[in-house]
Structures are given as structure tokens and as C-alpha cells.
Amino acid sequence: MAFEFPKDKYNGKIVEVTIGAGDKARTVGGETAMPLCNFEGEFPNRPLVAMEVYDKAEVCETWAPACKEPFADVMGDAVAWAKKCVEEFGAEAICLQLASTDPNGMNTPAEEAAELAKKVAEAIPVPLIVWGCENDEKDAETLAKVAEVCAGMNLVIGPAKEGNYKKIGGAAIGYDHVVVQQTPIDVNMAKQLNILLNNLGVPMTKILMDPQMGALGYGIEYCYTVMERDRLTGLKQGDEKMQSPLILDVGKYTWKTKEASVSVDEEPAWGEAKVRGVLWETVSAVDVLAAGADILILRHPDSVRILKKIIDELMA
Amino acid sequence: MGLTGIQIYKLLPQTNCKECGDPTCLAFAMKLAAGKAELDKCPYVSEESKAKLSEASAPPIRDVTLGQGDAAWKVGGETVKYRHEKTFVNPTAIVVALSNEQSADDVDTQLKYLNEQSFERVGKILAPNWAFLWDQKKDQASFLDLVKKVGGATEKGIIVSSEDVATLKAAAEALKGKKFAIHPVTKDNADDLIAFAKEVGAVPVAQGDTLEDLAAVGEKIVAAGLKEALLDTGWKGIRETVTANIAIRRAALDKKFRPLGFPTIAFPCAMTQDVELQATYAALLIDKYAGAVVVSTLDPAVTYPLLVNRLNIYTDPQRPMTMDQGIYEINNPGPDSPVIVTTNFALTYFVVSAEVEASRVPTWLLIMDTEGMSVLTAWSAGKFVADAIAPFVKKSGITEKVNHRKLIIPGYVAQISGELQEELGEGWEVVIGTREAADIPKFLKDYVGQ
Ligand code: SF4
Numbered sequence: 205m206a207f208e209f210p211k212d213k214y215n216g217k218i219v220e221v222t223i224g225a226g227d228k229a230r231t232v233g234g235e236t237a238m239p240l241c242n243f244e245g246e247f248p249n250r251p252l253v254a255m256e257v258y259d260k261a262e263v264c265e266t267w268a269p270a271c272k273e274p275f276a277d278v279m280g281d282a283v284a285w286a287k288k289c290v291e292e293f294g295a296e297a298i299c300l301q302l303a304s305t306d307p308n309g310m311n312t313p314a315e316e317a318a319e320l321a322k323k324v325a326e327a328i329p330v331p332l333i334v335w336g337c338e339n340d341e342k343d344a345e346t347l348a349k350v351a352e353v354c355a356g357m358n359l360v361i362g363p364a365k366e367g368n369y370k371k372i373g374g375a376a377i378g379y380d381h382v383v384v385q386q387t388p389i390d391v392n393m394a395k396q397l398n399i400l401l402n403n404l405g406v407p408m409t410k411i412l413m414d415p416q417m418g419a420l421g422y423g424i425e426y427c428y429t430v431m432e433r434d435r436l437t438g439l440k441q442g443d444e445k446m447q448s449p450l451i452l453d454v455g456k457y458t459w460k461t462k463e464a465s466v467s468v469d470e471e472p473a474w475g476e477a478k479v480r481g482v483l484w485e486t487v488s489a490v491d492v493l494a495a496g497a498d499i500l501i502l503r504h505p506d507s508v509r510i511l512k513k514i515i516d517e518l519m520a
Numbered sequence: 521m522g523l524t525g526i527q528i529y530k531l532l533p534q535t536n537c538k539e540c541g542d543p544t545c546l547a548f549a550m551k552l553a554a555g556k557a558e559l560d561k562c563p564y565v566s567e568e569s570k571a572k573l574s575e576a577s578a579p580p581i582r583d584v585t586l587g588q589g590d591a592a593w594k595v596g597g598e599t600v601k602y603r604h605e606k607t608f609v610n611p612t613a614i615v616v617a618l619s620n621e622q623s624a625d626d627v628d629t630q631l632k633y634l635n636e637q638s639f640e641r642v643g644k645i646l647a648p649n650w651a652f653l654w655d656q657k658k659d660q661a662s663f664l665d666l667v668k669k670v671g672g673a674t675e676k677g678i679i680v681s682s683e684d685v686a687t688l689k690a691a692a693e694a695l696k697g698k699k700f701a702i703h704p705v706t707k708d709n710a711d712d713l714i715a716f717a718k719e720v721g722a723v724p725v726a727q728g729d730t731l732e733d734l735a736a737v738g739e740k741i742v743a744a745g746l747k748e749a750l751l752d753t754g755w756k757g758i759r760e761t762v763t764a765n766i767a768i769r770r771a772a773l774d775k776k777f778r779p780l781g782f783p784t785i786a787f788p789c790a791m792t793q794d795v796e797l798q799a800t801y802a803a804l805l806i807d808k809y810a811g812a813v814v815v816s817t818l819d820p821a822v823t824y825p826l827l828v829n830r831l832n833i834y835t836d837p838q839r840p841m842t843m844d845q846g847i848y849e850i851n852n853p854g855p856d857s858p859v860i861v862t863t864n865f866a867l868t869y870f871v872v873s874a875e876v877e878a879s880r881v882p883t884w885l886l887i888m889d890t891e892g893m894s895v896l897t898a899w900s901a902g903k904f905v906a907d908a909i910a911p912f913v914k915k916s917g918i919t920e921k922v923n924h925r926k927l928i929i930p931g932y933v934a935q936i937s938g939e940l941q942e943e944l945g946e947g948w949e950v951v952i953g954t955r956e957a958a959d960i961p962k963f964l965k966d967y968v969g970q
Contacts, residue, residue: 207735207777210770240762240808266878266961308959338958389867420825421641423870425832426841428807429604436602460878463824473639475821482796483825487803491829494807510797514804518759 211244212237215442218435218498219408220249221449223297223382224331225358230297232412232498233449238435239496240518250519251493253511254297254333254501255289256455257282259312259320260304268465270478274505282320283327290328293505294512299333300324301456305346306337314346318353325357333360333384333501335453344368351375360384360451363414369397373404384451386414389423389430391437391446398445412499413448419457419464420488427452431495452492455503458485482506490514523576525550531569532562539563581772582782583610584723584748584811586650586677586699593649593677595811596783601769607836610783612805613649613677613812614826617789618670619656620663627666633818635674639827643844646827648676652703652814653691655682660690667691671698679703679725679750679785685712692720701725704752710737714744725785727752731767738779749782750811755790758801765809783811790814795822803829841866845889847918848873853882855923858967860953861913862930863890863898871957879961881968884921888912895930906936910943928967931955 220234232252237245258264261280264272274293278285282300289295302317304310325332334350336343347361348371362384364372369385376383383406387393394413401411415434418427431450438446458464464484468477485507489500493511502508529549540561542548551557552573559565559573583597595613600606616630631651638647651670655663664687667680671694680691681703688702704727705713717724724741726749728734734751741749753764765784771777788801799822802813806829815822843864850873862872864887876883888909890898898904913927925948929937937950944950954963 207732207771207780208775209731209767210774212770240766242759243763266880306959308954308962338956418867418870419874420832421828422874423867424829425603425835425837426867428833429602429837432602433604457874461874462877463828473820474824475819477821479796479819479821480824483799483822486796486800487825487829490800490804491807491833494804506796510800513797514758514800517757518762520759 209243212241214238214245214439216439216444216447217246218438218449219411219447221382221409221412223333223358223360225356228329228331229358230331235496236439238432238439239494242519247519249498251497251515252296252499253294253508253515254299254499255293255295255505255508256299256301256501256503257285257289257324258301258303259317260310262310263301263303268459268477268481269467270481271459271465271503283323286324286328289505290330293508295330295508296512297331297333297499298324298328299335299453299501301335302346303337305342306339307342308339309337314342314349317346318349321350321359322353322357325354325359331360332357333362333451333499335362335384335501338363340365340367344371347372348375351379351381354381355379358382360412362386362412364397364401366393366397369401370404373401373406376410377405382410382412384412384414385448386416389416389418389426391430391433394434395437395443395445398448402445408444408448411448412451414451414453417453417457417488417492419461420484420491421463422457422461424488424491428491428495431492431497435496449498450492450496451499451501452489452497453501454489454492455485455501455507458488459503482510486510523553523573525553528552528573531565531572533564533566535564537564578747578781580776580781581769582747582749584701584750584783586613586679586701586723588675588699591675591677592699598769598783598809599773601773603833603837607838608834610811611830611834612810614802614818614823614830615650615652615679615785615812615814616648616818617652617654617787617814617816618666619654620659620666621656627669630818631670631673633820633823634676637818637820637823639820639824641828641831644831646824646831648818648823648827650677650679650812652679652681655680655684655687658682658684660684660687663687664690664694667694671695677701681725685709688713689716692716692722696720699723701750703727703750705737705741707733707736710740714740714746718744718746723748723750725750725752726782727754729754731764731771731780735777735779738782741782742778750785751780751782752785752787755787758788758791758804761786761791762804762808765805769809784809785812785814786810787814789816795819799826802826806830807833842889842892843869843887845887845912847916847921848885848887850876850885851880851882853884853921855921857882857884857922858928858964859884859886859918859922859926860928861886861888861909863888863893863895863904865890865892865894865898868894872960875957875960876964879964881961881964883964884918886913886916886918895932899933899936904933906939906943909936909940913944925949926951928953
């Protein structure tokens with residue numbers, strides 16, 4: 205029977221953003237159709253699977269055993285941890301989480317954090333993403349320092365928010381890095397922050413957008429839908445301010461949920477903890493992948509294996 | 521309605537008798553096309569035209585129910601491609617595959633999960649829905665044993681699957697009186713099985729390796745006048761399956777293509793034996809339009825994340841993002857546990873409750889109805905202010921649950937602490953909490969450590 209596959213038309217293209225320098229450079233973005241619609245558009249770059257590395261062992265104390273175990277030999281040594289992620293677990297980028305810089309926590313000084321970022325960046329053959337502790341003031345200070353110490357390495361630094369984008373954006377232009385801008389699950393606010401960054405002099409080719417991760421069971425549907433709307437605005441309406449590749453901090457948000465981390469002894473009806481935790485992460489990750497993620501930041505090696513396999517199959 | 525005014529006009533008597541209240545048949549037809557009139561206003565329309573018009577006004581994707589009574593589960597009936605356009609309505613059925621190659625113990629374990637497993641979340645009960653019984657061994661006797669065993673043990677929906685038509689018919693006989701489905705109905709056996717399905721009241725599951733083949737079977741199902749069917753796009757990889765689901769959703773909604781206007785069923789269980797990978801495929805298929813996903817195990821570590829994913833994706837995005845007002849217990853709080861108050865904006869609740877959970881500190885969370893406004897918005901709108909918070913806290917019932925009178929408020933409304941203290945009165949102490957949710961774990965640990 206005759207059947208014609210109804211194809212959609214688009215009026216835009218996601219910006220191609222290159223992260224990392226020299227041999228380490230990778231490019232994301234460039235899509236001309238909605239996610240999973242390879243049959244009607246170009247998808248020149250595969251979504252990247254990045255792995256988290258934490259700056260200090262102390263900030264990982266409360267982690268689920270399933271997440272501590274694979275990194276037990278490298279926790280506290282971010283360089284070794286990052287290398288292990290690339291060499292053993294196939295990480296396509298590393299996200300250095302500077303959690304210990306939190307002024308309400310260990311308050312690691314910006315200089316120390318920046319030196320660590322440089323060491324990690326030099327030690328790995330893939331791009332480095334440097335994530336702040338999500339305290340606006342401290343992140344502005346830390347990430348500006350990271351940008352300076354790592355000048356020219358084309359790192360990804362963020363998240364830059366409404367409250368600190370000037371300093372982080374300024375440092376990114378000054379020292380040639382890519383900036384992640386983050387707004388709380390809202391198309392208009394995301395667009396507005398891109399405009400502000402452009403006005404500051406940060407070009408679209410140096411911006412990634414973080415629509416704000418919500419974990420499975422903790423608001424992921426809002427994140428999912430705002431991502432779809434972001435993409436439709438960029439691709440269907442052709443809004444040039446909404447064509448940034450999307451980056452999602454999946455691991456951190458999913459593993460802090462009780463469902464991902466609690467032991468089977470505490471919740472016998474929820475099943476084995478490691479499988480449940482990994483699935484909490486992979487289901488959250490595949491949701492945002494389906495909604496248009498270009499970079500996924502994951503924690504568990506099994507999640508990385510699963511998402512890389514699915515991306516291979518979807519991009520084949 | 522799928523027809524234009526002119527197409528409808530051709531089906532009307534064209535006598536312009538005005539009894540419908542409109543001056544001409546054409547005017548009435550235009551109203552019908554716009555959904556602004558009911559066909560029964562015209563007393564003269566023929567039975568044949570009625571049938572054609574009601575077919576044209578059928579929903580673009582039919583719904584399908586399997587199982588009986590309270591255990592029945594409905595899928596399909598979807599009207600949009602993206603959640604925000606309206607909402608997804610009938611959540612994907614989670615289906616377990618059972619076969620006559622499996623050990624009896626295995627079947628018993630899965631059957632017990634199917635019947636007894638449930639999780640409660642935001643006041644909703646989440647549970648798996650159907651069983652897919654597969655004659656993997658191609659052996660009628662052992663397959664019928666399986667069908668009878670499962671049929672006798674559950675009221676939930678059942679799909680029986682065998683390549684042998686005689687076996688399928690015998691299985692259907694064993695399920696008499698139930699609402700079940702038969703699989704696979706292919707271009708080779710369609711005439712026989714569609715007639716059979718119609719006769720015994722079974723739901724046909726069409727299968728085709730290509731969308732053309734599938735549509736050919738779908739067309740026969742429509743022609744037979746059956747209103748319920750499922751579509752199986754063939755047991756292929758994740759990319760082909762997702763693409764087929766997108767194509768079918770578009771054909772049904774954008775082109776009103778009847779032969780594919782039914783919910784789909786997808787088989788992650790046939791894609792891999794790796795349970796974690798399989799469940800992740802299933803999650804992606806829940807996102808991308810599958811009416812049912814068949815998995816090889818209902819182990820709770822697998823079903824819990826899948827059921828929560830289904831709940832999230834099928835949540836109505838147009839409902840106000842609010843939580844019910846009340847007391848929420850996190851980490852099993854007791855009489856000495858801290859009490860936090862915040863607003864009922866759903867995102868505020870999700871972020872705060874996740875951080876409190878992560879802290880592992882037993883805590884009472886008071887969620888106050890601020891019409892879904894976040895803390896700062898509600899404060900500036902005069903809804904999250906001292907003379908509203910104080911009576912809410914006192915009436916909430918929290919004073920019967922704790923032996924202290926300390927109330928933690930969000931750091932963003934630190935300025936109301938003095939006034940709130942006054943409103944609450946003697947014996948109360950207002951504690952200023954953190955501005956950012958991310959700082960809650962540290963705050964709570966320090967707070968209870970004092
Ligand atoms: S009642 Fe029927 S026949 Fe008479 S004008 Fe209306 S549509 Fe035409």
C-alpha cells in the first residue's frame with residue numbers, strides 16, 4: 205500500500221560550537237532538524253558524552269556506593285580520575301566539577317581551583333568542561349581565574365547566570381573559551397541571556413545553553429518540554445538567538461535523588477540499588493537526548509557505556 | 521472532523537429545507553466541518569452518509585483497552601506530537617514478555633510482579649499493565665499451558681503471540697471472556713485473523729516489516745470495521761523503531777491516515793538482553809510515542825524508573841505547576857525534626873525536596889498554597905508573607921507532630937522573619953534558611969548538629 209512519510213520543514217540550524225583546542229577539539233551542534241529526525245535533516249556532529257570528575261574527595265563523601273566503587277582508586281586525584289574516565293570508560297569530554305570551591309563548604313580558593321583545571325586539561329586528550337559550585341559570586345571569581353590560567357585552551361566554563369554572566373562571559377572572550385549559560389527552564393529567559401552575552405561580545409559560536417536539568421521524578425518533564433520548545437524556536441521559527449547547542453548536567457542531578465542512591469535494605473521494594481541508580485541516570489539522560497541534548501554530563505561508567513551505544517545506533 | 525465543508529455537503533440531502541436551523545445544507549455543512557454543529561440536527565441525512573461522517577470524525581489515533589475491570593489499561597487516543605501542544609493522555613502500557621521457553625519459576629516471578637507490583641508517587645499508584653505471551657518454542661501444548669496459567673492468574677491485559685494461526689486460535693479460545701489481543705497479524709494471515717478477531721472480540725496486533733506492509737494490514741482492519749488495533753513495526757533496532765513511531769504519529773495526526781491511526785507496540789526485549797540498555801530503550805520509546813513497550817523483566821529496579829518516566833512524560837504540562845498544600849515527610853521525620861516552610865510552586869517543591877532528601881536529615885516540609893508562585897514572586901504578590909504564613913503553619917497540624925516551635929523559612933524572605941515571629945506569637949522561633957536550594961544539605965546538617 206502506498207504510504208508517504210510526512211516530512212517536516214525547518215528554517216534554521218543549530219550553531220556549530222567547537223570545544224577544546226588542537227588535537228583535543230570536538231564540535232557539537234549543526235543540526236537542521238528536531239532530535240531523532242535524522243531522516244529529514246543534517247546531524248553532522250554526534251552528541252558528546254562527558255564524564256564528571258570532582259575536585260576533592262571530601263565533596264563525594266555522601267555518594268552512593270555504586271558511584272564510589274568505580275573511582276575508589278582515583279578520588280581525590282582529579283587528574284588520575286579524568287584520565288581513568290577517558291582511558292577506561294570512554295569519556296568523550298571531562299567535566300571538572302569544582303564543588304569544593306563552595307563558600308558554604310570547603311571554600312577552595314579560586315587560584316587553587318584554576319591550577320587544578322589547568323593540570324586536568326593538559327593531562328587529557330579530550331575537551332575539558334569546568335563547572336562552578338553554583339554560587340554566583342564565587343563562580344564568577346573562580347571561572348574568571350580558570351579562564352585566565354587556561355588561556356587559549358578553549359575550555360567550556362560555566363554555568364554563567366543572570367547574576368554573573370558579565371564576569372564569566374568577559375573572561376571567556378578575553379581568554380578564548382566557550383561559556384555555558386544557564387537559565388531556569390524558560391525559553392524567553394534563555395533567549396534573553398544569549399542576547400545579553402552577544403551584547404557583551406560573546407559570539408554564538410562560543411555559547412552553549414544549559415536549560416537547567418531536572419532529574420527523573422524531580423521535574424524532568426519541565427526540562428524535556430522546554431528543550432523541545434527551545435529547539436522548535438531555533439529550528440522552526442528560525443530564531444537565531446535560540447540556536448545554541450544544549451548541555452545538560454545529568455549525573456549530578458540524578459544521583460542526588462533518593463531513588464537513585466538509597467540502598468535496597470532501606471527500600472526493599474525498589475530493587476537492586478546499582479541497577480536502579482544507573483537507570484535513574486540513563487533514563488534521565490535519554491529523555492534529554494530525545495529533547496535535543498548536544499552534551500550529556502554523566503557520572504556512572506555504565507551510564508556512559510549505555511548512552512554511547514544508543515547514540516552510536518541513533519547516529520548510524 | 522477530517523472532511524471539508526464541501527465534502528460534507530455532498531453527503532447531505534441538498535434540499536435546503538432549513539429544519540437544521542441553517543438556511544442551506546451548505547451552511548450547515550460548513551458548521552459541521554468547523555465542529556460547530558451536531559449532525560443529528562438534520563433529520564434527513566441517510567444512514568450511509570451518517571456512517572461515512574462518523575468515520576471521518578473518529579479520533580485520528582484510536583484508543584485500545586486490554587484487561588478487565590480495575591485491571592484494564594487504555595493506550596492511544598493521542599492528539600499531539602509535542603507535550604506542550606496539549607498533553608499526552610493515555611500512558612504507555614508497560615508489558616512483560618513471557619514465553620514457553622522460560623522456566624516455570626521465571627514465569628511465576630514475573631507474574632507476581634505483574635499482579636502485585638506498585639509504587640506510590642505524588643498520590644498516584646504506578647504499576648505494570650500487560651503480559652505478552654510468546655510461543656517462542658513453536659509448540660502448541662506448552663504455549664496453551666502458559667496461556668491458561670497466565671489467563672487464570674491475572675485480570676490484566678494479555679497479548680498472545682504465535683506464528684501458527686491454529687495455535688493462536690486455540691489460545692484465544694482459552695482466554696474467552698477476557699479483553700485480549702492476538703499477534704502477529706501480517707499481510708499473509710490478515711484476512712483470516714482479522715475475521716477471527718472480529719468474531720471473538722480480540723484486538724488484532726498488526727505487524728509489518730515496512731510501513732507499507734503495516735499500512736496494508738491496517739487498511740484491512742479499518743475496512744473490517746474494527747475500532748481497536750495495535751501496530752507492531754517489526755522487531756528491529758532502536759533507530760528504526762523510533763523512526764517508525766514518529767512516522768506513524770505524523771501520518772495519523774497530520775494526514776489523518778486511518779490505516780496507521782492506532783497506538784503502537786514496541787519490543788525493547790527483542791533489541792538486547794542487557795537489562796539496563798533494554799530499559800533505557802524502553803524509556804526512549806515511552807518518550808517517542810509508543811503505546812506499549814514490551815520488556816523482558818518487571819524487576820522493580822527496572823520498572824520503577826520506567827514508571828516514573830511514564831508519569832513525568834504523560835503529566836499534563838498545562839496544569840498549573842503546583843503541589844497540594846500540606847505537610848510532606850522527608851526521610852521519616854520525628855518530633856525533634858526540623859520544619860521548613862516554602863511555597864507550592866512544583867519546581868520549588870522538587871528542588872527543595874530533592875536537596876532535603878540528599879541531606880538524609882529527617883525533615884518536615886510544609887508546602888503552602890501560593891497559587892503556584894515561587895518564593896520571591898509569592899512574597900511580592902503578598903501571598904507568602906507573615907500574616908498568611910503564620911495561620912497556615914498553625915492550622916497545618918504540624919504542632920501536633922513536633923515537640924518544638926522552630927520554623928525555617930527560605931533565605932529569600934529573610935526580611936519577614938521579625939513580623940512572622942510576631943504573628944506566630946510566644947514560644948515560636950523563626951530561623952532563616954538558605955537562599956539557594958543547593959545549600960540546604962549543609963544547612964540542615966549544621967542545624968541538627970547544633
Ligand atoms: S435539515 Fe438537513 S436537509 Fe434540511 S437544510 Fe439542514 S442539512 Fe439540509
